[in-house]
Amino acid sequence: MASENAHIPELSQLRTRHSSKWRRHGHDVLPMHVAEMDFEVAPGIRETLLKMITESDLGYLGPIPEVGEAFSKYAANKWQWHVDPNQIKLATDVGVAAVEIFRALVKPGDKIMVNSPVYTNFWSWIPEVQAEILDVPLDRARGWRLDLDAIDKAFASGVKVLLLCNPQNPTGTVHTRAELTALAASARKHGAVVISDEIHAPLTFAENEFVPFLNCGEDAEKVGICVTSSSKSWNTAGLKAAIVVTKSDEMLHLVAKLPEAMHWRASLLGAFAMAESFDGSADWIDQAMATLDENRHHLLAELAAKLPNVKTHLPEATYLAWLDVSAMNLGDYPAVKILDKARVALVPGTDFGPQYGQFVRFNFATSKENITAAIDRISCL
Numbered sequence: 001m002a003s004e005n006a007h008i009p010e011l012s013q014l015r016t017r018h019s020s021k022w023r024r025h026g027h028d029v030l031p032m033h034v035a036e037m038d039f040e041v042a043p044g045i046r047e048t049l050l051k052m053i054t055e056s057d058l059g060y061l062g063p064i065p066e067v068g069e070a071f072s073k074y075a076a077n078k079w080q081w082h083v084d085p086n087q088i089k090l091a092t093d094v095g096v097a098a099v100e101i102f103r104a105l106v107k108p109g110d111k112i113m114v115n116s117p118v119y120t121n122f123w124s125w126i127p128e129v130q131a132e133i134l135d136v137p138l139d140r141a142r143g144w145r146l147d148l149d150a151i152d153k154a155f156a157s158g159v160k161v162l163l164l165c166n167p168q169n170p171t172g173t174v175h176t177r178a179e180l181t182a183l184a185a186s187a188r189k190h191g192a193v194v195i196s197d198e199i200h201a202p203l204t205f206a207e208n209e210f211v212p213f214l215n216c217g218e219d220a221e222k223v224g225i226c227v228t229s230s231s232k233s234w235n236t237a238g239l240k241a242a243i244v245v246t247k248s249d250e251m252l253h254l255v256a257k258l259p260e261a262m263h264w265r266a267s268l269l270g271a272f273a274m275a276e277s278f279d280g281s282a283d284w285i286d287q288a289m290a291t292l293d294e295n296r297h298h299l300l301a302e303l304a305a306k307l308p309n310v311k312t313h314l315p316e317a318t319y320l321a322w323l324d325v326s327a328m329n330l331g332d333y334p335a336v337k338i339l340d341k342a343r344v345a346l347v348p349g350t351d352f353g354p355q356y357g358q359f360v361r362f363n364f365a366t367s368k369e370n371i372t373a374a375i376d377r378i379s380c381l
């Protein structure tokens with residue numbers, strides 16, 4: 001059944017999609033794993049893409065000032081963050097952008113810091129440049145917040161790059177201005193660079209304030225580079241386009257050294273879908289957030305009623321819930337057991353850090369019926 005807000009196709013229709021979420025498992029599995037939304041794409045994006053396809057406008061990506069202008073407008077309206085469109089550079093995707101920035105900053109054997117639990121691919125991007133991962137975990141006791149003292153010690157020990165996730169996938173933590181300002185001061189004191197992955201930013205729930213790292217004063221501007229895309233929030237990950245944003249001459253200079261190919265390897269359709277997302281379809285996200293807000297409460301209510309042993313919290317952002325299933329006694333590989341026996345696909349906690357074996361990540365960007373069905377299946381274990 002359709003949601004009152006964002007429109008969600010029936011499950012039988014969703015199962016005809018070609019994306020990873022719908023192809024990785026058989027039709028008896030409810031896929032609640034990959035971070036894709038089941039919502040129909042924004043009408044403005046559909047029209048932009050249809051027009052380009054209809055007019056056979058499918059060549060290589062050339063100059064595209066539309067993206068810088070659209071992001072700059074969105075950031076100013078949404079976050080009172082003023083970005084010079086000339087400091088916005090196109091990239092193939094966020095992963096490629098992060099890896100190319102690493103290449104400019106580190107040599108093999110250097111350490112790059114992450115704060116677990118954190119997005120699966122942070123663990124694979126860093127080895128791509130033969131760097132080592134230094135994990136300074138979020139502090140669970142304080143509600144999965146950054147451990148600023150431990151981060152400062154890591155910078156003091158010589159770690160020169162932090163790959164920050166803001167908002168955090170999978171905990172949904174939105175780092176506060178005070179945290180980010182302190183982080184920036186610490187990074188500047190120790191001569192480190194902070195790469196802030198802000199791909200989940202537009203998915204921040206209304207009661208929380210998303211603060212762009214680069215909007216936290218001079219220290220942040222001097223040490224920070226933002227990598228982001230509209231692809232997560234407007235659900236166009238298959239289209240391949242992202243941006244790198246800087247605020248200071250120092251960081252602009254660094255980013256200028258990145259390979260030009262990062263731009264040309266992005267997709268024409270992805271780049272124009274991004275320009276449309278941040279401009280003409282900027283309001284679409286409000287509708288999506290209304291549905292996601294209902295869904296996060298629905299999921300927590302379902303868990304409380306049917307799986308009261310599972311520990312979780314209301315995410316401040318994103319459509320991902322981070323569940324501690326240790327009290328369910330599902331053995332060493334809970335996500336495998338849930339997939340095998342309950343036919344629900346979740347992401348195993350170990351994808352976000354080796355110590356999270358008793359956690360799973362649940363994607364609630366679907367209909368309430370699908371959420372209920374998944375919890376019903378798991379509660380039969």
Ligand SMILES: Cc1ncc(COP(=O)(O)O)c(C=O)c1O
Pocket residue numbers: 035092093094095096119165169197199200229231232237241242
């Ligand atoms: C924090 C984070 N960064 C980046 C990505 C992926 O971005 P891209 O496909 O542009 O590499 C994801 C996808 O879920 C993510 O959660």
